[in-house]
Amino acid sequence: MVGIQDPRRPAVYALRTLAVAACYFASGRLGLLRRLTVEGAVFTPIYPPTGVALACLLVLGLACWPGISLGALFLVLSIGTPGPDIVGILLGNTAGPVCAYVMLRRVGFRTDLSRLRDGLALVFLGALAAMLISSTIDVVTLILAGKLAVSGVWPIWLAWWAGDAMGVLIVAPVLLVLLEARRFPSPARRKEALALAVVTAVLVPVATHSSLSALFLVYPLLIWAALRFRLAGSMLSALFTSVMATVAATDGVGAFAGLSPVEVMLKLQLFNGALALTALLLSAVITEQHHTRLSVEEACQELAEALEHLSAHDHPAGRAPPEVEELRRARDER
Incomplete structure (x- = not known):
């Protein structure tokens, strides 16, 4: 009947958002188990949430982005007391995977990675290019908040960008492969x-x-x-x-x-x-x-x-x- 919406749709969307947030948070806690300190800043060499976020976007669509922001919020709250810079951190953590998703869809990316062009697109667009956005926003936010000195920004920015890119290159393909699995060998x-x-x-x-x-x-x-x-x-x-x-x-x-x-x-x-x-x-x-x-x-x-x-x-x-x-x-x- 026209004008009547399925009452289950908001509940399904809410559960999906919470599931994406939970996966993002869990992968972030796993990544934080191993850290390196460069110029006084702590970072993770492999940041799994970027791969989890991109895989969720490719499978569930752009509508799942609130789950990414919510998972990033839970992750920041679990580390310490947030300040005003949390808005920029959440923006960077969400914008990077979303931009990666948009660029990959523009070039006809296939989630089964069955073509060489899909692998090249994931490397150069999904990982190397899109993660420049998230790392730049996060580093600029810390500088504006007074938590990071401009003199030591380049090693930290490079480490942040590399960790985000490794999450896309290593974690996202594994998740896509598991989701595409059809039969046992x-x-x-x-x-x-x-x-x-x-x-x-x-x-x-x-x-x-x-x-x-x-x-x-x-x-x-x-x-x-x-x-x-x-x-x-x-x-x-x-x-x-x-x-x-x-x-x-x-x-x-x-x-x-x-x-x-x-x-x-x-x-x-x-x-x-x-x-x-x-x-x-x-x-x-x-x-x-x-x-x-x-x-x-x-x-x-x-x-x-x-x-x-x-x-x-x-x-x-x-x-x-x-x-x-x-x-x-x-x-x-x-």
Whole structure:
């Protein structure tokens, strides 16, 4: 009936907003478990709420932005007593993911990350460009509030921007992969996945905490995960590796031992950025090639069926033409 709205819609929207806020708050508390101090300012090398916020926007739409602001408010209140600068902090934490969502939608971004262009868009638009907005607003707010000196703003701004960008590069793809999951792998593939998980669980902590600076050992695992399990395998491996590297950096061990806070920040963020970039783009290329091969196989099968149908009319009692026989052999070999 015209003029009557569904009474459940406001309740569903309120629950969705609270769910987004809860996810944002929980991921923020997890990120705050590991911090680095640069020029007297504390920041998180990987800020998961930016990835959570962008994933929520891509899945639920722009209408969920109040949940992001509400989650950021809860997070700020859990850290300490807020001041007038809280308005700018909430604006920055909300504006960055929202701008990332708008830019990604403008370029036709697909949440399954099945094309190389989707991976490039997430890297350069969703992470590197959009997070400039959130970090700049937050830093300017702290300067205006008198909590940050202008002389030491660049290292802090860089650390803030890198942490936000890493949250988008590492956390958002994992969440999108989990939401796009449709089926479990075959039993044989499950055994291989278990073997990959065991090797990763053993080798990555050794590589990140070893005094030999053996971080390069994680890249063969990343390539294995991308080749065999595409985005799901590569991004989960990258997430685990980034977490282990962050633990080693905040503890000052392994490849991060004996470095100054600024050097630790730069080395960790360069490693995490290279890791996430490799995992995301490599898996996107492999997925795109896989889909292309499937499309070619389907086209060949449709063409073979069409030729068989035509040959049934042209050669009712004889052998099929050589072209049809060739297509049949190619289909059987596949």
